[in-house]
Amino acid sequence: MPNYVGFLRGTEDAQTHLSPTEAQQTLERYIAWNEDLANTANEVQTGGGLSAKGRVIRGQNADLAVTDGPFVETSEILGGFIVITATDLDEAEKVFAGHPHLEFGSIEVRKIGEQGCEP
Amino acid sequence: MTDRPGEVVSGVVGALFRRGAGRITATLARALGPARLDIAEEAVQDALVRALHTWPHTGVPDNPAGWLYRVARNRTLDLLRHDDAFRARMPLLLPPTEAESPVRRDDELALMFLCCHPGLSSGVQVALTLRTVGGLGIGEIAGALLVKPATVAARLGRAKRFLREEAAKVAVEVPGPDDLESRVDSALAVLYLMFNAGYDAYEGADAVRVELCAEAIRLGRLLCADARTDLPRARALLALMLLHGSRLPARVDDGGDPLLLSDQDRARWDQRMVAEGVRLFGASCTGPARSPYHVEAAIAVCHATAAEMAATDWAMVVSCYDELMAIRPTPVAALNRAVAVLMSGGDGVTASTDTAAVVRELAALRDDPALRDYHLLPSALGGLCLRAGQPAAAAEYYTEALTRPCSAPARRFLRRQLDRCQRLAGDPMTG
Numbered sequence: 001m002p003n004y005v006g007f008l009r010g011t012e013d014a015q016t017h018l019s020p021t022e023a024q025q026t027l028e029r030y031i032a033w034n035e036d037l038a039n040t041a042n043e044v045q046t047g048g049g050l051s052a053k054g055r056v057i058r059g060q061n062a063d064l065a066v067t068d069g070p071f072v073e074t075s076e077i078l079g080g081f082i083v084i085t086a087t088d089l090d091e092a093e094k095v096f097a098g099h100p101h102l103e104f105g106s107i108e109v110r111k112i113g114e115q116g117c118e119p
Numbered sequence: 120m121t122d123r124p125g126e127v128v129s130g131v132v133g134a135l136f137r138r139g140a141g142r143i144t145a146t147l148a149r150a151l152g153p154a155r156l157d158i159a160e161e162a163v164q165d166a167l168v169r170a171l172h173t174w175p176h177t178g179v180p181d182n183p184a185g186w187l188y189r190v191a192r193n194r195t196l197d198l199l200r201h202d203d204a205f206r207a208r209m210p211l212l213l214p215p216t217e218a219e220s221p222v223r224r225d226d227e228l229a230l231m232f233l234c235c236h237p238g239l240s241s242g243v244q245v246a247l248t249l250r251t252v253g254g255l256g257i258g259e260i261a262g263a264l265l266v267k268p269a270t271v272a273a274r275l276g277r278a279k280r281f282l283r284e285e286a287a288k289v290a291v292e293v294p295g296p297d298d299l300e301s302r303v304d305s306a307l308a309v310l311y312l313m314f315n316a317g318y319d320a321y322e323g324a325d326a327v328r329v330e331l332c333a334e335a336i337r338l339g340r341l342l343c344a345d346a347r348t349d350l351p352r353a354r355a356l357l358a359l360m361l362l363h364g365s366r367l368p369a370r371v372d373d374g375g376d377p378l379l380l381s382d383q384d385r386a387r388w389d390q391r392m393v394a395e396g397v398r399l400f401g402a403s404c405t406g407p408a409r410s411p412y413h414v415e416a417a418i419a420v421c422h423a424t425a426a427e428m429a430a431t432d433w434a435m436v437v438s439c440y441d442e443l444m445a446i447r448p449t450p451v452a453a454l455n456r457a458v459a460v461l462m463s464g465g466d467g468v469t470a471s472t473d474t475a476a477v478v479r480e481l482a483a484l485r486d487d488p489a490l491r492d493y494h495l496l497p498s499a500l501g502g503l504c505l506r507a508g509q510p511a512a513a514a515e516y517y518t519e520a521l522t523r524p525c526s527a528p529a530r531r532f533l534r535r536q537l538d539r540c541q542r543l544a545g546d547p548m549t550g
Contacts, residue, residue, distance in 0.1 A: 015168050019256020023167045024136035030175035049172045079172060 001085045003045055003112045004092035009076040010105025012052060029100035037084065042095045047082035076105060083112065132183070136167055137330075139187045140254035145226035145291075146188070147195055148251075151205070153233055154286035156251065157279060158198050166191035225293055227252060228341050228348065233291045235306040239278055244309045245316070246274040253334045263331045264316050265524060293347060303348055307356050307412065310335045310342075314360045318367070332367065336360050343399075354403035355412035361396035362419035365389040376528045381428045393423045411447040414439050433463030450487040454496055457481050461503065474507040494523040494533070501536060510543035 018026060037044050056069040082099075086092035089111060096107050111118065140163050147159035166187045180186045199205040234248040245264070249255045250271075257275070261268040282289065294302040317331025339357035342348045369387035372378055400416045418439045425431040440456035461477045481500050490496050501516035517537040521530065 015171060016164060019259055020136035020140040020167055020254045022256060023171050027171045027174055034175060047176050049176050080176065
């Protein structure tokens with residue numbers, strides 16, 4: 001089965017207003033989502049949180065321009081990613097549709113091409 | 120996916136975030152001083168959000184409290200890297216050794232004394248203690264105290280302003296011997312308010328209010344665990360809270376609606392809390408002074424040790440209320456005393472005469488501005504009239520009670536009583 005990656009996007013401050021209890025409950029829901037998937041065919045393959053700051057590189061050689069990211073032009077930042085197994089995009093969508101992150105932002109689901117960039 | 124309320128998932132322990140927030144804030148605030156409480160809170164909040172973003176991917180670390188402390192501490196250093204005055208205090212923020220708890224034994228006690236500073240009004244003290252030591256959010260505090268979130272935010276704003284302006288005069292420390300007694304009194308008053316706010320508005324399923332009572336008891340234990348603040352009146356207050364707290368599980372029916380004392384299943388009272396409360400009350404009866412907490416705890420002992428409502432030593436309860444009225448007269452104490460007098464039955468007076476006298480006594484309290492918003496006064500009057508066979512008069516009192524602020528279950532209780540009155544009033548044969 002192919003792998004699908006879910007990009008977890010959200011505004012930087014989407015969770016800063018949570019009380020400690022709410023933050024912990026949210027954390028437990030995130031972890032429970034992973035665990036619920038652990039013994040299914042859709043089990044989580046990998047994933048990671050991404051640091052809020054990074055660098056954006058453009059151009060080449062003499063024109064090389066490096067700026068501090070992330071991408072000030074977007075209001076949403078990429079906070080992390082999760083890779084799961086699914087038979088097709090519809091199934092992957094169903095799996096991610098239950099992710100607690102959706103309370104705070106969006107998830108972009110893409111297939112990881114098995115033969116380069118698939119259409 | 121499934122939501123699993125209350126279940127411990129992957130080693131995230133109980134109230135780790137809430138407790139951790141209070142403890143770490145205490146340690147940071149002590150090192151930073153009262154003017155930088157904001158920084159401590161921001162650093163703690165950032166650490167929690169960082170955990171939220173990291174732990175789902177990495178798993179919960181072996182020492183989650185230590186992880187949170189390390190991140191909050193580093194964030195503090197980061198926030199203050201341009202602050203020269205702070206550099207001098209940096210050695211106070213040593214990294215914790217692995218095995219050790221990051222918190223000094225009395226950090227939380229010190230922070231509690233800061234939050235209960237007598238320069239702040241009582242409403243501000245309670246809100247600040249719940250936010251800073253208790254780790255509750257603004258919305259949770261508002262819900263627990265039955266006020267608007269904006270009111271809580273305003274109170275916290277006032278507190279922060281005071282702490283910044285008076286930073287030279289206040290400290291995040293357990294007070295020294297000179298003003299210890301009066302500062303302990305401020306702290307006890309805050310715990311008393313906090314506990315009552317949770318107790319009066321208790322709705323069973325509403326965890327925040329349980330937390331309010333539990334937090335007041337926890338802070339009371341902190342006071343009694345430190346030799347400097349383990350005063351007889353601190354023990355008396357802790358005994359009082361434990362004895363009342365023992366009844367929480369029995370105070371509501373399965374639907375979350377309040378039950379009258381006479382309708383409660385006493386087997387559901389928490390006997391461990393009763394035992395500890397009675398023992399602490401005994402330990403509080405030392406030294407010359409008898410505080411209002413002692414008297415209230417004595418009343419609570421009467422209730423908690425009676426096998427059934429009828430077995431309550433009402434004469435003792437009344438004499439306790441007499442004593443309470445002598446040392447701290449309040450309209451609420453007068454109201455409770457009047458009800459206890461009625462329950463004690465009097466000496467050969469018929470029930471209806473007795474009721475009429477008590478109703479007169481209570482009706483006089485209705486002009487007291489302190490009780491203007493207190494739904495329990497008209498509610499008690501309604502109950503007395505109902506008992507005296509005057510459902511029409513009772514209905515008026517219950518209608519009045521419904522115009523006052525109270526929790527949703529209390530409102531349902533009042534409506535049920537009102538319905539009963541109207542049924543009885545419509546059919547005088549059954550009245």
